[in-house]
Amino acid sequence: xxxxxxxxxxRPEPAAHGRRPRTGGDPPRASSRGARRRPHRVxxxxxxxxxxxxxxxxxxxxxxxxxVASHFSGRLWRIPARVYGRPLELHAGRHLSPDRLFRExxxxxxxxxxxxxxxxxxxxxxxxxxxxxxxxxxxxxxxxARTLAVRFDGDRLASVRDTSxxxxxxxxxxxxxxxxxxxxxFEDRIVVERDGVPDLLVDALIAVEDRRFYTHGGIDVxxxxxxxxxxxxxxxxxxxxxxxxxxxxxxxxLTNRRSLxxxxxxxxxxxxxxxxxxxxxxxxxxxxxxxxxxxxRRAVHGFGxxxxxxxxxxxxxxxxxxxxxxxxxxxxPTAYDPHRHPEAARARRRVVLDVLVERGVLDPQVxxxxxxxxLVRAHTRANAGGYHPAFLDAVRRDLASDYDDEALxxxxxxxxxxxxxxxxxxxxxxxxxxxxxxxxxxxxxxxxEGAAVVTSVHGGEILxxxxxxxxxxxxxxxxxxxxxxxxxxxxxxxYLTALETGRYTLSSTVEDTxxxxxxxxxxxxxxxxxxxxxxxxxxxCRALMLSRNVPTVRLGLELGVDQVIDTLHRLGxxxxxxxxxxxxxxxxxxxxxxxxxxxxSLAAGGFVTPLRAVREVLTSDGEPLQRYxxxxxxxxxxxxxxxxxxxxxxxxxxxxxRALQDLLPEALHVAGxxxxxxxxxxxxxxxFSGDRVAVVWxxxxxxxPTGLTGATGALPIWATIMTRVxxxxxxxxxxxxxxxxxxxxxxxxxxxxxxANAVRLPFVExxxxxxxxxxxxxxxxxxxVGWFRxxxx
Amino acid sequence: MVSRHLPVKRMVKLALAVTLAPGLGCGGxxxxxxxxxxxxVDALLEAADTAEREGRLDEAAAAIxxxxxxxxxxxxxxxxxxxxxxxxxxxxQAESLALKATTLSGGDGAEVRDAWAVVAEARTALGxxxxxxxxxxxxxxxx
Numbered sequence: 061x062x063x064x065x066x067x068x069x070x071r072p073e074p075a076a077h078g079r080r081p082r083t084g085g086d087p088p089r090a091s092s093r094g095a096r097r098r099p100h101r102v103x104x105x106x107x108x109x110x111x112x113x114x115x116x117x118x119x120x121x122x123x124x125x126x127x128v129a130s131h132f133s134g135r136l137w138r139i140p141a142r143v144y145g146r147p148l149e150l151h152a153g154r155h156l157s158p159d160r161l162f163r164e165x166x167x168x169x170x171x172x173x174x175x176x177x178x179x180x181x182x183x184x185x186x187x188x189x190x191x192x193x194x195x196x197x198x199x200x201x202x203x204x205a206r207t208l209a210v211r212f213d214g215d216r217l218a219s220v221r222d223t224s225x226x227x228x229x230x231x232x233x234x235x236x237x238x239x240x241x242x243x244x245x246f247e248d249r250i251v252v253e254r255d256g257v258p259d260l261l262v263d264a265l266i267a268v269e270d271r272r273f274y275t276h277g278g279i280d281v282x283x284x285x286x287x288x289x290x291x292x293x294x295x296x297x298x299x300x301x302x303x304x305x306x307x308x309x310x311x312x313x314l315t316n317r318r319s320l321x322x323x324x325x326x327x328x329x330x331x332x333x334x335x336x337x338x339x340x341x342x343x344x345x346x347x348x349x350x351x352x353x354x355x356x357r358r359a360v361h362g363f364g365x366x367x368x369x370x371x372x373x374x375x376x377x378x379x380x381x382x383x384x385x386x387x388x389x390x391x392x393p394t395a396y397d398p399h400r401h402p403e404a405a406r407a408r409r410r411v412v413l414d415v416l417v418e419r420g421v422l423d424p425q426v427x428x429x430x431x432x433x434x435l436v437r438a439h440t441r442a443n444a445g446g447y448h449p450a451f452l453d454a455v456r457r458d459l460a461s462d463y464d465d466e467a468l469x470x471x472x473x474x475x476x477x478x479x480x481x482x483x484x485x486x487x488x489x490x491x492x493x494x495x496x497x498x499x500x501x502x503x504x505x506x507x508x509e510g511a512a513v514v515t516s517v518h519g520g521e522i523l524x525x526x527x528x529x530x531x532x533x534x535x536x537x538x539x540x541x542x543x544x545x546x547x548x549x550x551x552x553x554x555y556l557t558a559l560e561t562g563r564y565t566l567s568s569t570v571e572d573t574x575x576x577x578x579x580x581x582x583x584x585x586x587x588x589x590x591x592x593x594x595x596x597x598x599x600x601c602r603a604l605m606l607s608r609n610v611p612t613v614r615l616g617l618e619l620g621v622d623q624v625i626d627t628l629h630r631l632g633x634x635x636x637x638x639x640x641x642x643x644x645x646x647x648x649x650x651x652x653x654x655x656x657x658x659x660x661s662l663a664a665g666g667f668v669t670p671l672r673a674v675r676e677v678l679t680s681d682g683e684p685l686q687r688y689x690x691x692x693x694x695x696x697x698x699x700x701x702x703x704x705x706x707x708x709x710x711x712x713x714x715x716x717x718r719a720l721q722d723l724l725p726e727a728l729h730v731a732g733x734x735x736x737x738x739x740x741x742x743x744x745x746x747x748f749s750g751d752r753v754a755v756v757w758x759x760x761x762x763x764x765p766t767g768l769t770g771a772t773g774a775l776p777i778w779a780t781i782m783t784r785v786x787x788x789x790x791x792x793x794x795x796x797x798x799x800x801x802x803x804x805x806x807x808x809x810x811x812x813x814x815x816a817n818a819v820r821l822p823f824v825e826x827x828x829x830x831x832x833x834x835x836x837x838x839x840x841x842x843x844x845v846g847w848f849r850x851x852x853x
Numbered sequence: 854m855v856s857r858h859l860p861v862k863r864m865v866k867l868a869l870a871v872t873l874a875p876g877l878g879c880g881g882x883x884x885x886x887x888x889x890x891x892x893x894v895d896a897l898l899e900a901a902d903t904a905e906r907e908g909r910l911d912e913a914a915a916a917i918x919x920x921x922x923x924x925x926x927x928x929x930x931x932x933x934x935x936x937x938x939x940x941x942x943x944x945x946q947a948e949s950l951a952l953k954a955t956t957l958s959g960g961d962g963a964e965v966r967d968a969w970a971v972v973a974e975a976r977t978a979l980g981x982x983x984x985x986x987x988x989x990x991x992x993x994x995x996x
Contacts (some may be wrong), residue, residue: 152892362931519922521917667949687911689915751925
């Protein structure tokens with residue numbers, strides 16, 4: 061700016077000030093001369109003031125220009141890492157019901173149409189679904205956008221073919237967007253480029269918000285006048301006079317306070333922006349900057365994210381009714397929120413559609429049809445907008461060692477995770493509805509909280525994380541952060557330790573009689589059984605299946621606390637564990653995710669796979685950056701783990717978890733263990749099928765008693781989850797050198813399959829009991845008594 | 854990018870063609886994959902072979918891991934992944950993966966032999982000749 065570069069002293073003086081400035085020491089010579097000189101002084105004062113104002117204005121303008129220029133030439137936004145779920149794999153032979161495919165398509169915002177061919181649409185016809193997948197760039201390459209015919213045979217895929225009828229061995233759908241890793245500002249956005257934006261959206265924005273965008277220089281005087289008149293006519297504010305440029309400036313730099321100063325800043329900066337940047341750049345910046353809604357603390361910015369937030373699909377796929385709604389919402393994302401204020405949103409959409417018709421942008425018939433469409437899709441998902449804060453915590457945890465917060469919240473990374481959005485939805489729903497059911501049955505239950513983790517057995521992939529009753533709350537994530545006493549859920553580690561020594565079998569006996577343990581400090585600890593009785597000599601299998609406390613402590617003491625801790629660490633527990641005998645009864649605080657790690661190792665035959673939430677990280681351009689590979693280590697001998705797992709299976713049939721028999725589909729075999737802590741503070745269930753591990757915790761945040769046992773609180777929720785998400789029964793391959801025999805649960809001796817209390821369990825070859833128990837035949841009454849005695853454990 | 858629309862008639866025809874396609878021997882049996890056509894796992898193993906031949910070991914591993922997600926109980930896939938890990942210079946991982954394969958292979962002698970052979974190789978690489986000898990012995994005793 062030339063003015064500002066001119067030093068003040070060199071400024072040309074006005075002509076009237078021809079002579080040198082006088083020094084103050086000169087006395088006035090005569091009054092007449094003094095009178096002549098007064099106008100000069102006034103003029104001078106005015107000039108000085110003028111100069112100062114000009115100077116101030118220059119500095120002001122230069123400053124704002126600098127702010128605008130420096131900001132817009134650099135990176136405009138911190139772009140949060142975008143987090144995706146696992147892609148659905150399509151291939152002949154896989155287990156997949158049509159219903160599940162439809163749910164997946166709904167989650168991904170695919171639209172059912174009469175024809176397909178446009179990505180993000182599908183046609184369903186009898187046993188075949190023809191869909192056009194969106195392309196997606198994975199770490200191993202581009203999955204092309206293509207049309208696929210997927211034919212079902214019951215709950216399996218019979219074939220996957222392309223449009224030529226050729227078989228496609230394997231295809232992936234695009235993965236669902238499940239959230240972003242936000243900066244402290246909680247500003248979330250997906251940055252789009254002009255190419256990816258439908259022309260209708262561009263035309264609509266310009267028609268509604270700034271008709272002369274391409275011709276004005278940042279401020280639209282005619283627009284202001286027109287708005288003024290329109291508002292005058294309407295008697296209220298129906299039009300704003302701000303240009304898109306002004307709106308962009310306002311959103312990026314200024315507060316929402318209405319003041320003259322802000323108006324001035326806005327105008328100066330808008331003019332500066334227009335001088336320095338072309339219209340396309342400004343328009344693109346506007347598209348990505350504009351505020352479009354709020355989701356808790358998360359602020360939704362830009363059309364790219366708004367499209368996912370309101371419609372679950374990319375901007376390029378929006379229909380005219382959806383575009384009209386979004387464009388209408390620019391005026392007031394809260395006032396026109398389609399969920400909270402559907403009537404206002406509908407009316408606003410109508411206004412936009414009318415403007416589009418009036419401006420010749422939209423055909424009247426198309427507009428009419430659009431006005432009749434629903435505002436947003438009818439689904440009532442808890443995670444509409446696809447945001448899963450609880451799972452994102454696990455993603456952050458996994459990435460923390462490799463990426464700093466700045467990289468995660470700024471560089472626009474793409475993070476491909478292990479989350480199965482359908483499993484997540486099922487698990488979240490099971491926890492919420494399960495807690496509601498418990499609440500209905502109890503008075504104090506409104507404070508009841510819950511958490512759940514679901515993993516894949518062999519891959520150690522975390523498929524779902526539920527951190528509490530409210531799925532969308534970004535608060536305390538109980539699945540990861542709550543550390544609660546685990547109770548009997550820990551017991552299998554004690555019995556596994558015993559089998560690993562080679563000195564015990566499932567038939568080995570241990571005393572269930574009064575036990576007093578000398579504690580350091582001279583105190584004694586006398587563990588009690590849940591039912592406050594003692595049952596004398598019991599075999600290990602019975603003690604585990606019926607969750608007897610005293611025999612477990614006695615066995616643990618024979619083994620040593622540190623041996624059991626060692627087993628727990630080998631099974632993947634990374635926490636420090638206290639070396640007290642109460643550890644045998646689970647008096648150690650662990651998170652549901654920690655417990656999931658333990659049970660995952662048991663489910664996977666004693667092979668530990670550190671549970672993972674992330675598969676790979678890509679750059680913002682989709683280039684592979686880092687892969688998190690499958691890692692494995694053998695923790696225990698397969699034979700010992702097999703015996704424990706089969707005992708846990710028997711626990712779900714004849715032990716403390718037998719209530720599952722009425723809750724699970726008959727064909728689904730599972731293994732699992734209940735856990736209840738002192739005074740009913742924590743209710744746990746942990747277990748697995750052939751393909752899924754699930755852990756459920758129920759309790760209160762204030763650690764107050766709930767009156768729930770593992771069997772009455774967590775177990776029914778666990779059953780609901782497994783019924784929905786498991787596709788494979790627990791049917792492990794028997795390791796070589798194992799034999800199975802029927803034994804009597806009471807004595808641990810060999811018995812016949814038809815005798816009362818008979819249970820079929822595995823033994824290392826040659827170590828099964830030889831002695832036979834007397835067969836009492838089917839003793840129904842005895843069974844019923846036992847059932848009542850054990851049910852509340 | 855597929856941009857053309859498929860008319861309804863064509864879709865119905867396509868659905869019909871798919872339904873009537875020959876070789877769909879899926880009369881209610883457990884396996885409905887078409888025997889004459891390449892399976893998903895085979896396609897991934899082929900990709901893994903190519904990647905490994907061209908020295909892109911991590912890509913090979915990624916393809917096998919993807920196959921494992923489809924068929925986690927297939928011992929041959931665990932052994933295959935173990936071989937890639939061995940080539941990557943990760944004998945500890947290779948040993949664990951191959952051991953996992955041994956626990957999953959039931960009666961199939963060839964699968965058991967393969968798995969123990971990789972265990973032996975991995976143990977040799979780990980400087981455990983005794984362990985390697987045990988593994989070779991197990992490989993030899995496989996049915």
